[in-house]
Amino acid sequence: MPFPFPFPSTQSTPLRFLGAGAILSLILLSFVVFGRGTTGTYYFASHSDGNGATGYTLKSPSGNIYSPGQCPGSSEDNTSNTNAEWGFRTERDGNNHGLSESQCLAAFPKLFGDVERMMEGRIGGKLITFREVDELARGGGDGLVRGAVKDGELYIIGFGAMPYTFTRGKATLNSLNRALVAFPDRHTLPDIEFVFSTDDFSNGRSPVWSYSKRAEDEGVWLMPDFGYWAWPEVKIGSYQEIRRRIAAVDEGDNNSKSKPKLGIRFKDKKKQLAWRGSVATNSEIRGGLLSASRGKSWASIREINWSDESDVRQNLLPMEEYCRYMFLAHTEGRSFSGRGKYLLNCRSVMISHKLLWLEAHHGALIASGLEANYVEVERDFSDLERKIEFLIDNPETAERIANNAVKTFRDRYLTPAAESCYWRHLIRRYAAACEFEPVLEEIRGGERVARGVSFESWALDM
Numbered sequence: 001m002p003f004p005f006p007f008p009s010t011q012s013t014p015l016r017f018l019g020a021g022a023i024l025s026l027i028l029l030s031f032v033v034f035g036r037g038t039t040g041t042y043y044f045a046s047h048s049d050g051n052g053a054t055g056y057t058l059k060s061p062s063g064n065i066y067s068p069g070q071c072p073g074s075s076e077d078n079t080s081n082t083n084a085e086w087g088f089r090t091e092r093d094g095n096n097h098g099l100s101e102s103q104c105l106a107a108f109p110k111l112f113g114d115v116e117r118m119m120e121g122r123i124g125g126k127l128i129t130f131r132e133v134d135e136l137a138r139g140g141g142d143g144l145v146r147g148a149v150k151d152g153e154l155y156i157i158g159f160g161a162m163p164y165t166f167t168r169g170k171a172t173l174n175s176l177n178r179a180l181v182a183f184p185d186r187h188t189l190p191d192i193e194f195v196f197s198t199d200d201f202s203n204g205r206s207p208v209w210s211y212s213k214r215a216e217d218e219g220v221w222l223m224p225d226f227g228y229w230a231w232p233e234v235k236i237g238s239y240q241e242i243r244r245r246i247a248a249v250d251e252g253d254n255n256s257k258s259k260p261k262l263g264i265r266f267k268d269k270k271k272q273l274a275w276r277g278s279v280a281t282n283s284e285i286r287g288g289l290l291s292a293s294r295g296k297s298w299a300s301i302r303e304i305n306w307s308d309e310s311d312v313r314q315n316l317l318p319m320e321e322y323c324r325y326m327f328l329a330h331t332e333g334r335s336f337s338g339r340g341k342y343l344l345n346c347r348s349v350m351i352s353h354k355l356l357w358l359e360a361h362h363g364a365l366i367a368s369g370l371e372a373n374y375v376e377v378e379r380d381f382s383d384l385e386r387k388i389e390f391l392i393d394n395p396e397t398a399e400r401i402a403n404n405a406v407k408t409f410r411d412r413y414l415t416p417a418a419e420s421c422y423w424r425h426l427i428r429r430y431a432a433a434c435e436f437e438p439v440l441e442e443i444r445g446g447e448r449v450a451r452g453v454s455f456e457s458w459a460l461d462m
Helices: 101-107 113-123 130-139 166-181 239-251 280-293 309-315 319-324 384-393 395-413 416-432 455-461
Strands: 032-035 041-044 056-058 144-150 153-159 192-197 236-238 270-277 299-303 325-330 349-353 375-377 436-438 441-444 447-450
Touching: 101 416, 113 416, 130 144, 130 192, 144 166, 153 166, 153 455, 166 416, 166 455, 192 416, 236 239, 239 319, 239 395, 270 280, 270 384, 280 299, 280 349, 280 384, 319 325, 325 384, 325 395, 349 384, 349 395, 375 384, 384 395
Parallel strands: 192 436, 270 299, 270 325, 325 349, 349 375
Antiparallel strands: 032 041, 041 056, 056 436, 144 153, 144 192, 441 447
8 A cells, every 4th residue: 555644755756867969169369289099089278276287188078978878988889789778687786886987777777866966967058167176175165086097097186184984985985986987998097186075064165075965965976975985083994894684583593503583574573663873963854853753662762972882882782783673763963964875774674764865865765655665754754753653553554665665776777786877977977077187297396206106006005
């Protein structure tokens, strides 16, 4: 039966396609022509930072703008025939970081909606300039990373002061590099220069990449968050490891060295709503959850004081242990909450207030109907008790939502394969919205000076 409450659906907007051959009207005051093999001719344009430094080339006015199925750097011509009968299978493809572009588009059609909208907004208006990126990197504050992709290789140009987000920056760069290295034709990916923020949210200055954004943040490009690599601060290891632990709770562990362990059936899960966390990061939302659930038999809600070690030991719940509960509460913090993707890996019902902060995978969320994969409540949790009680009284509905979450997220949109597909799609669409390409050498005082360092060398020096 359909879920009876009038929850608005949050399905992603379908991909919109742009025609090829958009003409860029670029006026150059002075230039020197450089050849780039068979890929086209580009013009060198001088950009000065006060020391005579240069750091980019302008794209040829004859450069094409590609539709989603014809992204520069895709291997569609080589794979279209072999992929004609291809279909995504989690057991075979879920951990494959090197799917082709056509395979990515076929497997994850709801994943790229925000990236497409961002690109279309730029194509229809003003393309991203080197000056925008440079000013963002220089004036954006702490926690920014400036990098480039050149011939499919990752380079680090700047790694800002990160007193609280150091591991986030490293994790995000490792994830991005993995998506590049795993792609067989990475040398065909377009060259870009970018800036991303390691904070919970960015300052909104265009064209920053960020883990989350609000719908009105028109200058922000969504990227996968750091947890797809690891999140050590809250004692969560690698994403692959936590997915295995979650699956072991739900499906059992046949790899046990002793005897196989059976998973917990949905109907045998604790019929409670589980949540642990700090209220201080969003007292209005998280405090509202505590108030709405206080004294309720269906609630297992605990506030954690992260500065008190004994309190943490007493109340912290390992992430996979959430899966032993039938219902899981998702609440925003300063912006997004990184635990959301872990909760959606469980065969449980995630219950979330109406979200203001969007993440890369949110296009696949569905809040109503037979395909619902989570339950949405008001931001003040005024309807929480009514919906929880309905789900407890109608376990078949609750189980269907939980099964939909596994099918949609654990087995598809939150797989490692989906994350790497997203990174490469972001590179392609961001490149299509840029008027320039990076140059990794500058002219300073008449001498050539390197801009940035390869990821491999940078990682060894960290």
